Amino acid sequence: MFLQRGHECYFSSVTHWTNVYGQLVQSPDKKQAFSFQHSYSRVIEPESQHTPSGPFMTFKFYNVEIRDRVKCVSAVDGVPISTQWGSQGHYYPIQIAQYGLSHYSKYLASNEESRKSTFLENGKFSNLWNVHSCETNSNKEILSYKCDNSGSISMPIDSSLKYEHFSVDWKISKNSTLLLVVEVKGGETFNLYYVQSNTLIKSRGNNIFYGFGKKSSGSDWFKLTRNIAIDVLKGMILRKPKKMKKKNKILVNLLKIQFFGNGAIDNMTLSNQAHLDYFYYASKWLLLNQDKSGGWPINVDRNLANGELELSAGWYSAMAQGQAMSLLCRAYSRTGKKEYLEAAKKAAFILSTPSSKGGVKAKFADKYDWYEEYPTQPPSFVLNGFIYALIGLYDVYTLTEDQLSGKLYSDGMESLQTLLPLYDSGSGSFYDLRHYSLPGTAPNLARWDYHTTHINQLLLLNTIEQSSIFTKTAARWVGYMKGHRAKHN
Amino acid sequence: MFLQRGHECYFSSVTHWTNVYGQLVQSPDKKQAFSFQHSYSRVIEPESQHTPSGPFMTFKFYNVEIRDRVKCVSAVDGVPISTQWGSQGHYYPIQIAQYGLSHYSKYLASNEESRKSTFLENGKFSNLWNVHSCETNSNKEILSYKCDNSGSISMPIDSSLKYEHFSVDWKISKNSTLLLVVEVKGGETFNLYYVQSNTLIKSRGNNIFYGFGKKSSGSDWFKLTRNIAIDVLKGMILRKPKKMKKKNKILVNLLKIQFFGNGAIDNMTLSNQAHLDYFYYASKWLLLNQDKSGGWPINVDRNLANGELELSAGWYSAMAQGQAMSLLCRAYSRTGKKEYLEAAKKAAFILSTPSSKGGVKAKFADKYDWYEEYPTQPPSFVLNGFIYALIGLYDVYTLTEDQLSGKLYSDGMESLQTLLPLYDSGSGSFYDLRHYSLPGTAPNLARWDYHTTHINQLLLLNTIEQSSIFTKTAARWVGYMKGHRAKHN
Numbered sequence: 001m002f003l004q005r006g007h008e009c010y011f012s013s014v015t016h017w018t019n020v021y022g023q024l025v026q027s028p029d030k031k032q033a034f035s036f037q038h039s040y041s042r043v044i045e046p047e048s049q050h051t052p053s054g055p056f057m058t059f060k061f062y063n064v065e066i067r068d069r070v071k072c073v074s075a076v077d078g079v080p081i082s083t084q085w086g087s088q089g090h091y092y093p094i095q096i097a098q099y100g101l102s103h104y105s106k107y108l109a110s111n112e113e114s115r116k117s118t119f120l121e122n123g124k125f126s127n128l129w130n131v132h133s134c135e136t137n138s139n140k141e142i143l144s145y146k147c148d149n150s151g152s153i154s155m156p157i158d159s160s161l162k163y164e165h166f167s168v169d170w171k172i173s174k175n176s177t178l179l180l181v182v183e184v185k186g187g188e189t190f191n192l193y194y195v196q197s198n199t200l201i202k203s204r205g206n207n208i209f210y211g212f213g214k215k216s217s218g219s220d221w222f223k224l225t226r227n228i229a230i231d232v233l234k235g236m237i238l239r240k241p242k243k244m245k246k247k248n249k250i251l252v253n254l255l256k257i258q259f260f261g262n263g264a265i266d267n268m269t270l271s272n273q274a275h276l277d278y279f280y281y282a283s284k285w286l287l288l289n290q291d292k293s294g295g296w297p298i299n300v301d302r303n304l305a306n307g308e309l310e311l312s313a314g315w316y317s318a319m320a321q322g323q324a325m326s327l328l329c330r331a332y333s334r335t336g337k338k339e340y341l342e343a344a345k346k347a348a349f350i351l352s353t354p355s356s357k358g359g360v361k362a363k364f365a366d367k368y369d370w371y372e373e374y375p376t377q378p379p380s381f382v383l384n385g386f387i388y389a390l391i392g393l394y395d396v397y398t399l400t401e402d403q404l405s406g407k408l409y410s411d412g413m414e415s416l417q418t419l420l421p422l423y424d425s426g427s428g429s430f431y432d433l434r435h436y437s438l439p440g441t442a443p444n445l446a447r448w449d450y451h452t453t454h455i456n457q458l459l460l461l462n463t464i465e466q467s468s469i470f471t472k473t474a475a476r477w478v479g480y481m482k483g484h485r486a487k488h489n
Numbered sequence: 490m491f492l493q494r495g496h497e498c499y500f501s502s503v504t505h506w507t508n509v510y511g512q513l514v515q516s517p518d519k520k521q522a523f524s525f526q527h528s529y530s531r532v533i534e535p536e537s538q539h540t541p542s543g544p545f546m547t548f549k550f551y552n553v554e555i556r557d558r559v560k561c562v563s564a565v566d567g568v569p570i571s572t573q574w575g576s577q578g579h580y581y582p583i584q585i586a587q588y589g590l591s592h593y594s595k596y597l598a599s600n601e602e603s604r605k606s607t608f609l610e611n612g613k614f615s616n617l618w619n620v621h622s623c624e625t626n627s628n629k630e631i632l633s634y635k636c637d638n639s640g641s642i643s644m645p646i647d648s649s650l651k652y653e654h655f656s657v658d659w660k661i662s663k664n665s666t667l668l669l670v671v672e673v674k675g676g677e678t679f680n681l682y683y684v685q686s687n688t689l690i691k692s693r694g695n696n697i698f699y700g701f702g703k704k705s706s707g708s709d710w711f712k713l714t715r716n717i718a719i720d721v722l723k724g725m726i727l728r729k730p731k732k733m734k735k736k737n738k739i740l741v742n743l744l745k746i747q748f749f750g751n752g753a754i755d756n757m758t759l760s761n762q763a764h765l766d767y768f769y770y771a772s773k774w775l776l777l778n779q780d781k782s783g784g785w786p787i788n789v790d791r792n793l794a795n796g797e798l799e800l801s802a803g804w805y806s807a808m809a810q811g812q813a814m815s816l817l818c819r820a821y822s823r824t825g826k827k828e829y830l831e832a833a834k835k836a837a838f839i840l841s842t843p844s845s846k847g848g849v850k851a852k853f854a855d856k857y858d859w860y861e862e863y864p865t866q867p868p869s870f871v872l873n874g875f876i877y878a879l880i881g882l883y884d885v886y887t888l889t890e891d892q893l894s895g896k897l898y899s900d901g902m903e904s905l906q907t908l909l910p911l912y913d914s915g916s917g918s919f920y921d922l923r924h925y926s927l928p929g930t931a932p933n934l935a936r937w938d939y940h941t942t943h944i945n946q947l948l949l950l951n952t953i954e955q956s957s958i959f960t961k962t963a964a965r966w967v968g969y970m971k972g973h974r975a976k977h978n
C-alpha cells in the first residue's frame with residue numbers, strides 16, 4: 001500500500017555497505033519487485049587529472065562488446081556492430097569510440113601479469129602443429145601453408161590455458177579459413193569459423209561463422225584478434241535470442257586452432273587481454289570512416305519523445321564527435337601518428353555547425369551553445385552527450401591548441417556552468433531538456449545509470465576546471481542516490 | 490526502514506476518496522509521523538472564466554486573518570498586520586491584498602442567508618440599552634451619548650445570536666471606548682476593548698485592547714467592523730503564544746456591548762459575515778498607501794537562499810503589485826470609483842522597472858522578462874508571485890486597455906509559456922529558480938500547498954488563454970500529488 005508504481009524509495013542503510021541501489025520495478029507478472037543493480041557506471045572519484053592521453057573517465061569498467069545491443073564484433077574491421085534503433089546492425093560511431101576508449105582505459109589500468117601472452121608461434125615451425133594434406137614452409141619470420149581440399153594444419157591447445165584472446169597475423173589466399181574449436185563451461189563445444197565472407201555473423205547449430213570480408217587472394221597481411229568468449233556468446237545469442245539475451249559473460253576453453261586452404265601466418269598468440277588491439281581497431285575505423293566534413297554520420301533513423309523529435313538516417317551526433325576526438329587523441333598519443341590528431345581536429349567542425357545546417361549545435365534561449373547528442377529541431381539538450389563533446393574538445397585543444405576547439409570548449413563550458421542547474425530534479429537528474437523544447441511535455445528523468453554517468457562526468461570536469469558548481473552538484477547528486485532529496489520550502 | 494526522512498510517499502487510494510494528502514514529517518519528538526492535511530489551497534477546477542470583477546482563483550477558501558503570521562487585524566484601518574520576517578508587525582501589502590481578495594471572493598460565493606445581519610439599532614433609541622450616568626440623545630439617524638467617568642451605555646445580547654461580526658458607525662469624542670464582552674466556548678470570558686491608542690493590540694489577563702488610533706476629539710465618523718472571534722483569538726495568542734499558536738478558529742458568544750465616554754453611533758449591526766467591509770478596508774488601505782511610483786514598498790528586510798539573496802526594507806514585490814491591481818480592479822468594479830482603477834493602472838510602472846533600478850523586473854538568459862516577487866540580484870524567479878503579477882496585469886488591461894499593462898502581460902505570458910517547464914521536477918514543482926541563479930545550489934522544491942497554488946494558477950490562466958501547455962502541465966502536476974511521477978528513460 002505504501003509504495004506506488006514508478007515511485008522509488010531508497011534504502012540508505014543497505015546502500016552504505018553494499019554499494020547497491022535498487023528501485024521498484026514492474027515485474028513481468030505485473031507485481032512489483034525490488035530490483036538491485038550493480039551498475040557498471042557507478043560513481044567513482046577520479047584517481048588523477050583527466051588528460052588527453054590518460055584513461056577515460058570510468059570507462060575501464062565498461063564492457064561494450066557484451067552489451068545486448070552489440071550484435072557482434074565485426075571480423076572485417078574489429079569493431080562492434082550495433083543493433084540499437086536498427087536490428088539489422090550498423091556501425092554506430094559512439095559505440096565504436098566507447099569500445100576503443102574502454103579498452104584503452106583497461107589497458108592502462110592493467111598490470112604486466114594481466115597482459116600476459118603465450119606465444120605459440122613466432123614464424124618458426126613448431127612441432128606442435130599437426131599437418132594433414134598440406135605443404136608448409138617456414139622461415140624464421142612466417143609460416144605459410146597450402147592445403148588440399150581435405151587438408152589442414154591444426155594445433156591442439158592445452159586446456160589449462162584459459163586465455164580468451166586469440167590473435168594472428170594472417171595473409172590469406174585461396175579458401176583461407178580459420179577454425180577455433182571452443183568448449184563452453186558446462187560442456188557444449190562450438191566451432192568458431194572465420195571465413196572470407198561479407199556476412200558478419202551466422203549461426204548454424206554449433207557452428208558460428210564470422211566473415212572477415214571478401215579479401216582478394218594475395219591481399220595484404222591483416223591482424224585478426226578475437227575475444228573467443230564474446231564470439232561464442234554472440235553466436236549463441238543469434239541461435240537462441242530469447243534464452244541468451246540477458247546472458248552475461250561465459251567461460252570458454254580453446255581446444256584447437258585449425259587453418260584450412262592456403263595462407264601464411266605469423267605472431268600467433270593467446271593472451272589474457274588484447275586491449276590495445278581492440279583500441280587500435282576502433283581508432284582505425286574512425287580514421288578510415290570520417291567523412292569530408294569531419295563527421296561520422298549515423299545511418300539509422302532515430303526518434304525521441306514519442307516521435308515528437310525525429311532524425312533521419314545520416315545525422316551527426318555531438319557525442320560521437322566528442323568521443324571520437326577523445327579516442328583519436330589517445331591513438332595519437334600512443335602512436336605519434338599525426339593522422340589521428342588531424343582527424344580529431346577535423347571532428348570539431350561538425351560541433352561548430354548549427355543543427356539547422358546539418359551540424360549539431362543548438363542554442364538555449366538564443367544565447368547558450370549546446371552540442372547535441374541528437375541534433376533534433378527543436379533541440380533535445382541531452383546532458384551526457386554534450387559533456388562528452390566538451391571532453392573531446394578539451395582533449396583536442398590540449399594537444400593542438402586548435403583555435404576552433406578552444407573556442408567551442410569555452411563556449412560550451414559557459415553553457416554547462418549556466419544550465420547544469422536546470423538538470424537537477426531535486427531527487428535525481430534530467431536526461432535532457434525536452435520538456436523545455438516541447439512545453440507541456442513531461443520531463444525525462446535520467447535512469448540511475450545515466451545519473452551516475454552525469455556525476456562521473458562532473459567529477460572528471462572538476463579535475464580540469466575546479467568549479468564549485470561541479471563539486472556541489474556532484475555531491476548533491478550522489479546524495480540523491482542514497483535517498484536524499486532537496487528541501488522543500 | 491522503507492521510508493526516508495524528507496522522502497514523501499503518497500497514498501493514492503486514500504487520496505481518491507478523501508481529497509486528503511499527506512507527507513512524512515519530522516515530529517517534535519524526532520520520530521516520523523504521517524501528517525494529513527486539508528489544504529486551503531487544494532486544487533479546484535475554476536467554475537467560470539476569470540474576469541477582473543469576478544471571484545479571485547480559489548481565494549474564497551483562504552482565511553488570511555487566522556494565519557499565524559497575522560498578528561492581528563488593525564482597528565486603525567481594518568487590515569491585517571503581518572509578523573512575517575519582522576515580529577514587531579508591519580503592513581504587508583500582499584497579505585492585505587489577499588485579505589481583500591479572499592473576502593471579496595467569499596462575498597460573491599455567499600448566499601443571502603449567510604449575509605444575514607441583525608440590526609440592533611438604526612439611529613433610533615432602543616429600549617434595550619441600559620443607560621448608566623450618561624446623557625443620551627437620539628434623532629432618527631443617530632444616537633449620541635455623553636457619560637460620566639463611571640457611566641456607560643450598554644446592551645446585553647441574546648446569547649442565541651451566534652453572529653461573529655460586529656459593526657458600528659462611530660463618531661468618537663472624549664474618552665470614547667467600546668467594550669465587547671465575549672464568552673469563548675468552554676466558558677472563559679474576555680473583554681475586548683477598542684480604545685483611542687496607536688498600540689494595535691495589547692493583552693492583560695482577560696482584557697484585550699485594540700487601538701483604533703489617536704483620533705482627535707470631534708473627528709469624522711468611521712466605520713468599525715470587527716470579527717469578534719479573530720479579535721479574541723489574537724489576544725489569546727498574545728497572552729499564551731506557545732499554547733495558542735496553532736489554535737484554529739474558536740467559537741464565541743457576544744454577551745454585551747458597552748460604550749464609555751462621549752460619542753455618537755449609528756448602524757450598529759451583528760451579522761453572519763461582513764466580507765464587503767473587510768474588502769473595502771483592504772482596498773482603501775492600498776489606495777491610501779500607494780507611493781508616487783505606484784508601488785507599495787515592503788518595510789522589512791528579507792533574505793532568501795540562506796542569505797545568498799537579500800533585500801533591504803523598502804523593496805517592491807511584483808506579487809504585491811499584481812494582487813493589489815486585482816483587488817483595486819474589483820473595488821472599481823464594485824464602486825465605479827475611478828480612483829481605484831487609476832491606482833491599479835499606476836501599479837504597472839513598478840513591474841516595468843528593472844530590479845537593478847529599484848523595480849521588480851528581471852530577465853532570464855537576457856531574453857525573458859520575469860516580474861519578481863522578490864527582486865533580488867541575481868533573480869530568484871519565484872513562480873507563484875510572477876503569475877499573480879500576470880493576473881493583475883490582465884485585470885487592469887481588460888478594464889482599461891492600458892498599453893503598458895497589455896505589453897507587460899503579453900511579454901510575461903511568453904516568458905511563462907517558455908519557462909514553465911523548468912519548474913517541473915518530475916514529481917512536483919520548484920518554487921523558484923534560485924538554483925539557476927546560484928549554480929551549485931540545491932533547487933527549492935515547492936511544498937504541497939505552493940504546488941497546489943501553481944496548479945490553481947495554471948487552471949485560472951487557462952480560462953483566459955486556453956493553452957495546451959497549461960492544460961497538460963496542470964494535469965501532470967495534479968498527478969504528482971497522487972504519487973505519479975514523470976518517467977525515466
Ligand SMILES: [Ca+2]
Nearest residue numbers: 319373384385
Ligand atoms: Ca547517451
Ligand SMILES: [Ca+2]
Nearest residue numbers: 808862873874
Ligand atoms: Ca509567495
